[in-house]
Amino acid sequence: MLDDSYMGYSVSVGEMNKAPLYFTGAPRFNHTGQVVLFKQGDKSWTVAQRLNGHQIGSYFGAELCSVDINSDYNTDFLLVGAPLFYQPQEKREGQIYVYTMTDEMQLKNELSVTVPSMGRFGTTITSLADLNGDGLRDIAVGAPLEDDNRGAVYIYLGDKRKGIRSTFSQRIMGQEIKSGLRFFGQAIDGKIDLGNDGLPDIAVGSHGMAVVLRSRPVFNVMAHLSFQPEEISTEKIDCPIKTDETLPMVTLKVCFEMAETTKSKAGAMNSGLNISYTLNVDPVRQTHYRGFFGTDKKARNHTNTYELREENTCFNYSIHMLKCVTDTLSPIIIKLNFSQVESENTNAILNVDSKRQAVVEVPFEKQCAKNDTCIAELEVDFSFLTPTLLVAEDNYFNVSIKLSNHGDDSYNTSLKMYHPPGLSLSKMTVKEATRQILHSCNDLQGVLDKTVCSVSLPVYRSRSAATFLTSFFILNNYKWNDTISMTIMGHSDNTNTNRTNSLTKSIRVQLEIKMAVTVEDSSTTYLNFTAEDAAEDVPKRIETIYKIANPGLRAFPVDVSLSFPTKLENNFEMTNYNVSVQQSKTQCNIADNASADCSPEKYCKIIRCDTFILDKESDVEVKLSAHVQFRDLKERIKNIDFLKKYTGDSVEVKFKSSINVGYDTQRYVLDSRKQANKYGSTKEKSHETGSPKDNDLTMKESEVQVELIILPNQHLIILTGTGLGLLLLLIITIIMCKMGCFKRKRFYTEEEEENALQAYPESTPAPTNGLINQPETEDKSDQLSEDKMLLDDGEAGDSTPLADTKEGLE
CATH class of the missing domain: 2.60.40.1510 (ntegrin, alpha v. Chain A, domain 3)
Structure with missing residues (x-):
């Protein structure tokens, strides 16, 4: 052993089958600490086992305590303290190790115990006398630096298998004992009865003071629940309607049985044991509660406090329930929980091992025809x-x-x-x-x-x-x-x-x-034929494009058929017709069977296309293309009525075609709602007829307006107009001649008038026009003025010759 290992820092003795054992601690051995077990041989002590610490500086072995747990004079456990063992994450300082002594006198690690404290837990470890009356020794562990060096003592109850229980049963703070205590728990002893009351006491040392802790008698308390009657009658339970009516359920009897586990002397107990208990009806249910105390439907819990002094104490409670209880199969559970009410004057202690609850199940009666076996049908x-x-x-x-x-x-x-x-x-x-x-x-x-x-x-x-x-x-x-x-x-x-x-x-x-059938705007809606077309004798092309749209999310097979006339009135006919399905390789052929509305006798054709799949969110186009013309158009224009050659003529033909989209009506149902405008407007278009068929989403009609226009004969109109104009002019001319409109009126100048007067002397006989000779002495100017007036009267329509006028003036 090394010199600086502090061998002998702590010692403890034990016994195994009357063989003495010696334990010693070396807390600084190899910086981790060590505990050495010695056993006595024939002539000397030998090392039987070495226990090594695991954490550097933990001071493993600083405190040792051998424990004879059942007082049979055999050492059962060794408790080793490591007061400087440190757990930084949990901020814990100090730990004790519990070792079991095997039959081979070897120590086996059984348990490690620590507390949430930084007070050097495990500085002191002491074996105590039986405190709770279970026949096993208990342990006290000191933590003198806890609570800012005020100190604390932890009491652990003995355990026959592990030595001590893993959690403490009591924590005694030095500050609670007396204010000013320091390093409380630095030394502990508790093997004798200092108060002469039959109960062991504990002496605890602190800085400059020792404290004696008196033990108190410990009692076991058992609770019992019983009820009357033995079953809940279901005769009056019914739920025709919701009701708040209540029924008595059972009478509950609660009893407490108290017995002391310690061996205190008579008179040691000067007061009773205060307990608080709570009764709960149907505690598991969160809704639809079935029982309550008294008539208060919300009183599912009942709490009471009582001081127990007698060995048996009982209470009776009446429990009611609603008339409408839906669950009459599972029993009603009544649960009791109780605990001790501690105060400064508390003299007795409730044993921690007491079962602090009681449960009873109250069943409902069963109404079965054959004993207790219910047979449902x-x-x-x-x-x-x-x-x-x-x-x-x-x-x-x-x-x-x-x-x-x-x-x-x-x-x-x-x-x-x-x-x-x-x-x-x-x-x-x-x-x-x-x-x-x-x-x-x-x-x-x-x-x-x-x-x-x-x-x-x-x-x-x-x-x-x-x-x-x-x-x-x-x-x-x-x-x-x-x-x-x-x-x-x-x-x-x-x-x-x-x-x-x-x-x-x-x-x-x-x-x-979902399906929408529409006619494309690019379809032919109007055609006209004129005399020029008759001269060329070339038919015109017509195209009708139907769009079949599937806006839905499901593909389905469809059958397409088109019907259209090949001949109409006024010798209008269709030739070279063809039906094709775009975006598909579907073949279309003339149908063998006709319908009542469309038959060869009526010059009507039906084209049916092979079945194809209309994919989801897609559309296909079915195009009808053909050549159309008016047959014998030249002959018709040639034989037109004479009058219509001047006025012109026109003929209108309405060419209608329709498409019918079929599907398996046993398997599919067409959505009756209007389809989205994505595949065509819902408004009627000019080339759609708006017939009742349009109300059927599987049918659509298209109409093409065809006109034959015969214009007036312009050459004939010109010639006829010219001839008639000349004839009219001739007639007007003759009439005007008859009226004398074309006789010329001469106007003479002044010089010509003078010459004329000079040519007729005064003795000359009057001319044949009857003019009278005027005297030469008359003023010529007056004569010219009068002649002018006569000329003006001639312009007014008087056709009298100038000579006659002069004669009249004379």
């Missing part, structure tokens, strides 16, 4: 409320279920529904019942094809019947078969008879699809 019937299961967005599938009990009370009754995983129970309501029925449905973890609903737990009464309306949410993305089967079973914990408590039914499944 459950019968299940159900029906689907729709002819098919429609798989659609946000859709529900409703089922009506009837459950009847023709036998005794049925316990833990439930409805088990087996269905495809694509159905998920949404809600379940009571439609009608013979009495109030409570139910609850729970999802089974990881189970998608089964739903379990509890019915009137725990008892479904005899001669009860209820009809439930169950609603299942339909998963749209589940892979549905053509039909599904559903099995509903009535289950209980009773023994059932041969009545039908299970039923299976099937129903056809239909899938909702």
Whole structure:
């Protein structure tokens, strides 16, 4: 042993089978500490075992305490203190190790004990006399630097297998004993009775002072619960409607039995044991409470404090319940908890090993026809409320279920529904019942094809019947078969008879699809034919494009057929027609069978295309293309009425075609709601007829307006107009000639008039026009003025010759 190991810093002695043992500690050995076990040989002491510490500086072995736990004169345990053992994360200082002494006189590590303290726990370890009366020695451990060097002592009760219990039973603070104490717990001893009361006392040393701690008598207290009557009568329990009426349930008797475990002398106990106890009815239930104290429905708990002095003390309590109790299967649990009420004058102590609670179960009576065996006779019937299961967005599938009990009370009754995983129970309501029925449905973890609903737990009464309306949410993305089967079973914990408590039914499944059929804007809506077209004798091309859209999330097969006329009135005909499906390799051919509305006799054709898949969120185009013309157009223009050659003529033909999109109506159902504008407006377009067929989302009609326009004959109009104009001019000219409009009126100048007067002398006979010779002496100017007036009168329409006018003037 090294010189600086402090060998002998602590020592303890023991005995094993009358062989003396010697323990010594070397807390600085190898900086971790060591404990050495010596046993006596024939002539000398030999080292039997060495125990090494594990933490540097922990001072392992600074305190040793050998313990004869059961007082049989054999050392059972060795307690080793390491007061400087440090746990930085938990801020704990000090630890004690408990070693068991084996039959081979070897120490075996059994337990390590520490407390949340920085007070050098384990500086002192002392074996005490039996404090609690269990026949085992107890241990006191000092922590003198705890609580800012005030100190503390920890009491550990003995344990036959581990030496001491892992948690302390009492913590005694030096500050609580006396103010000003320092290093309380630096030295401890507790093997004798200092007060002569039959109870061991403990002496604790501190800086400059020693304190004696007196022991108190320890009592075991046992609680007992009993009730009357032995069963709760269910005769008056009923739930036709919700009611607050109460019924007496049982009378509860609470008894406490007290016995001292220590061996105190008579008169050591000068006061009773104060306890506080609490009674709780149906403590596990969070709702639907079934019992309470007195008539206060909220009084589920009752607390009381009492000082026990007698060996047996009893109390009676009346417990009531509501008239409407749904659970009459599970017993009503009544639980009692009690503890000691400590005060400064407390003289007795409740043993920590006392069972501080009591529980009793109060059962309900069973009404069974045969002794205590209830035989329920459950019968299940159900029906689907729709002819098919429609798989659609946000859709529900409703089922009506009837459950009847023709036998005794049925316990833990439930409805088990087996269905495809694509159905998920949404809600379940009571439609009608013979009495109030409570139910609850729970999802089974990881189970998608089964739903379990509890019915009137725990008892479904005899001669009860209820009809439930169950609603299942339909998963749209589940892979549905053509039909599904559903099995509903009535289950209980009773023994059932041969009545039908299970039923299976099937129903056809239909899938909702979405489809919109529209006519594209690029389709031909108007054509016209003129005389120029007749000269060229070339037909015109017409195109009608139908779009079939699937805005839904489900693909489905479709059949497409188009019908259109090949001949119409006014010799209008269609040739070289062709139907093609875009985005698909589908073939289209003329149908063999005709319909009443479209037949070869009516010059009508039906084109049917092979079945193809209309993918989800996609569309396809079906195009009808053909050549159209008016047959014998030249001959028609040639033989036009004479009058219409001047006025012109026109003929209008309305060419109508229609498309019909078919699908499996047994498997699919078309959504009746209007489709999204993504695939075409819901408003009528100019080339859509708006006929009743448009109300059917699978049909659509298109109309093309065709006009034959014959313009007036311009050359004929010009020639006729010219001839008639010339004729009119001739007639007007003749009339004007007859009226003398073309006779010329001469106007003479002044010089010509003078010359004329000079040419006729005064003796000359009057001319043949009757003019009278005027005297030469008349003023010529007056004569010219008068001649001018006569000329003006001639312009007014007077056709009298100038000579006549002059004659008249004379």
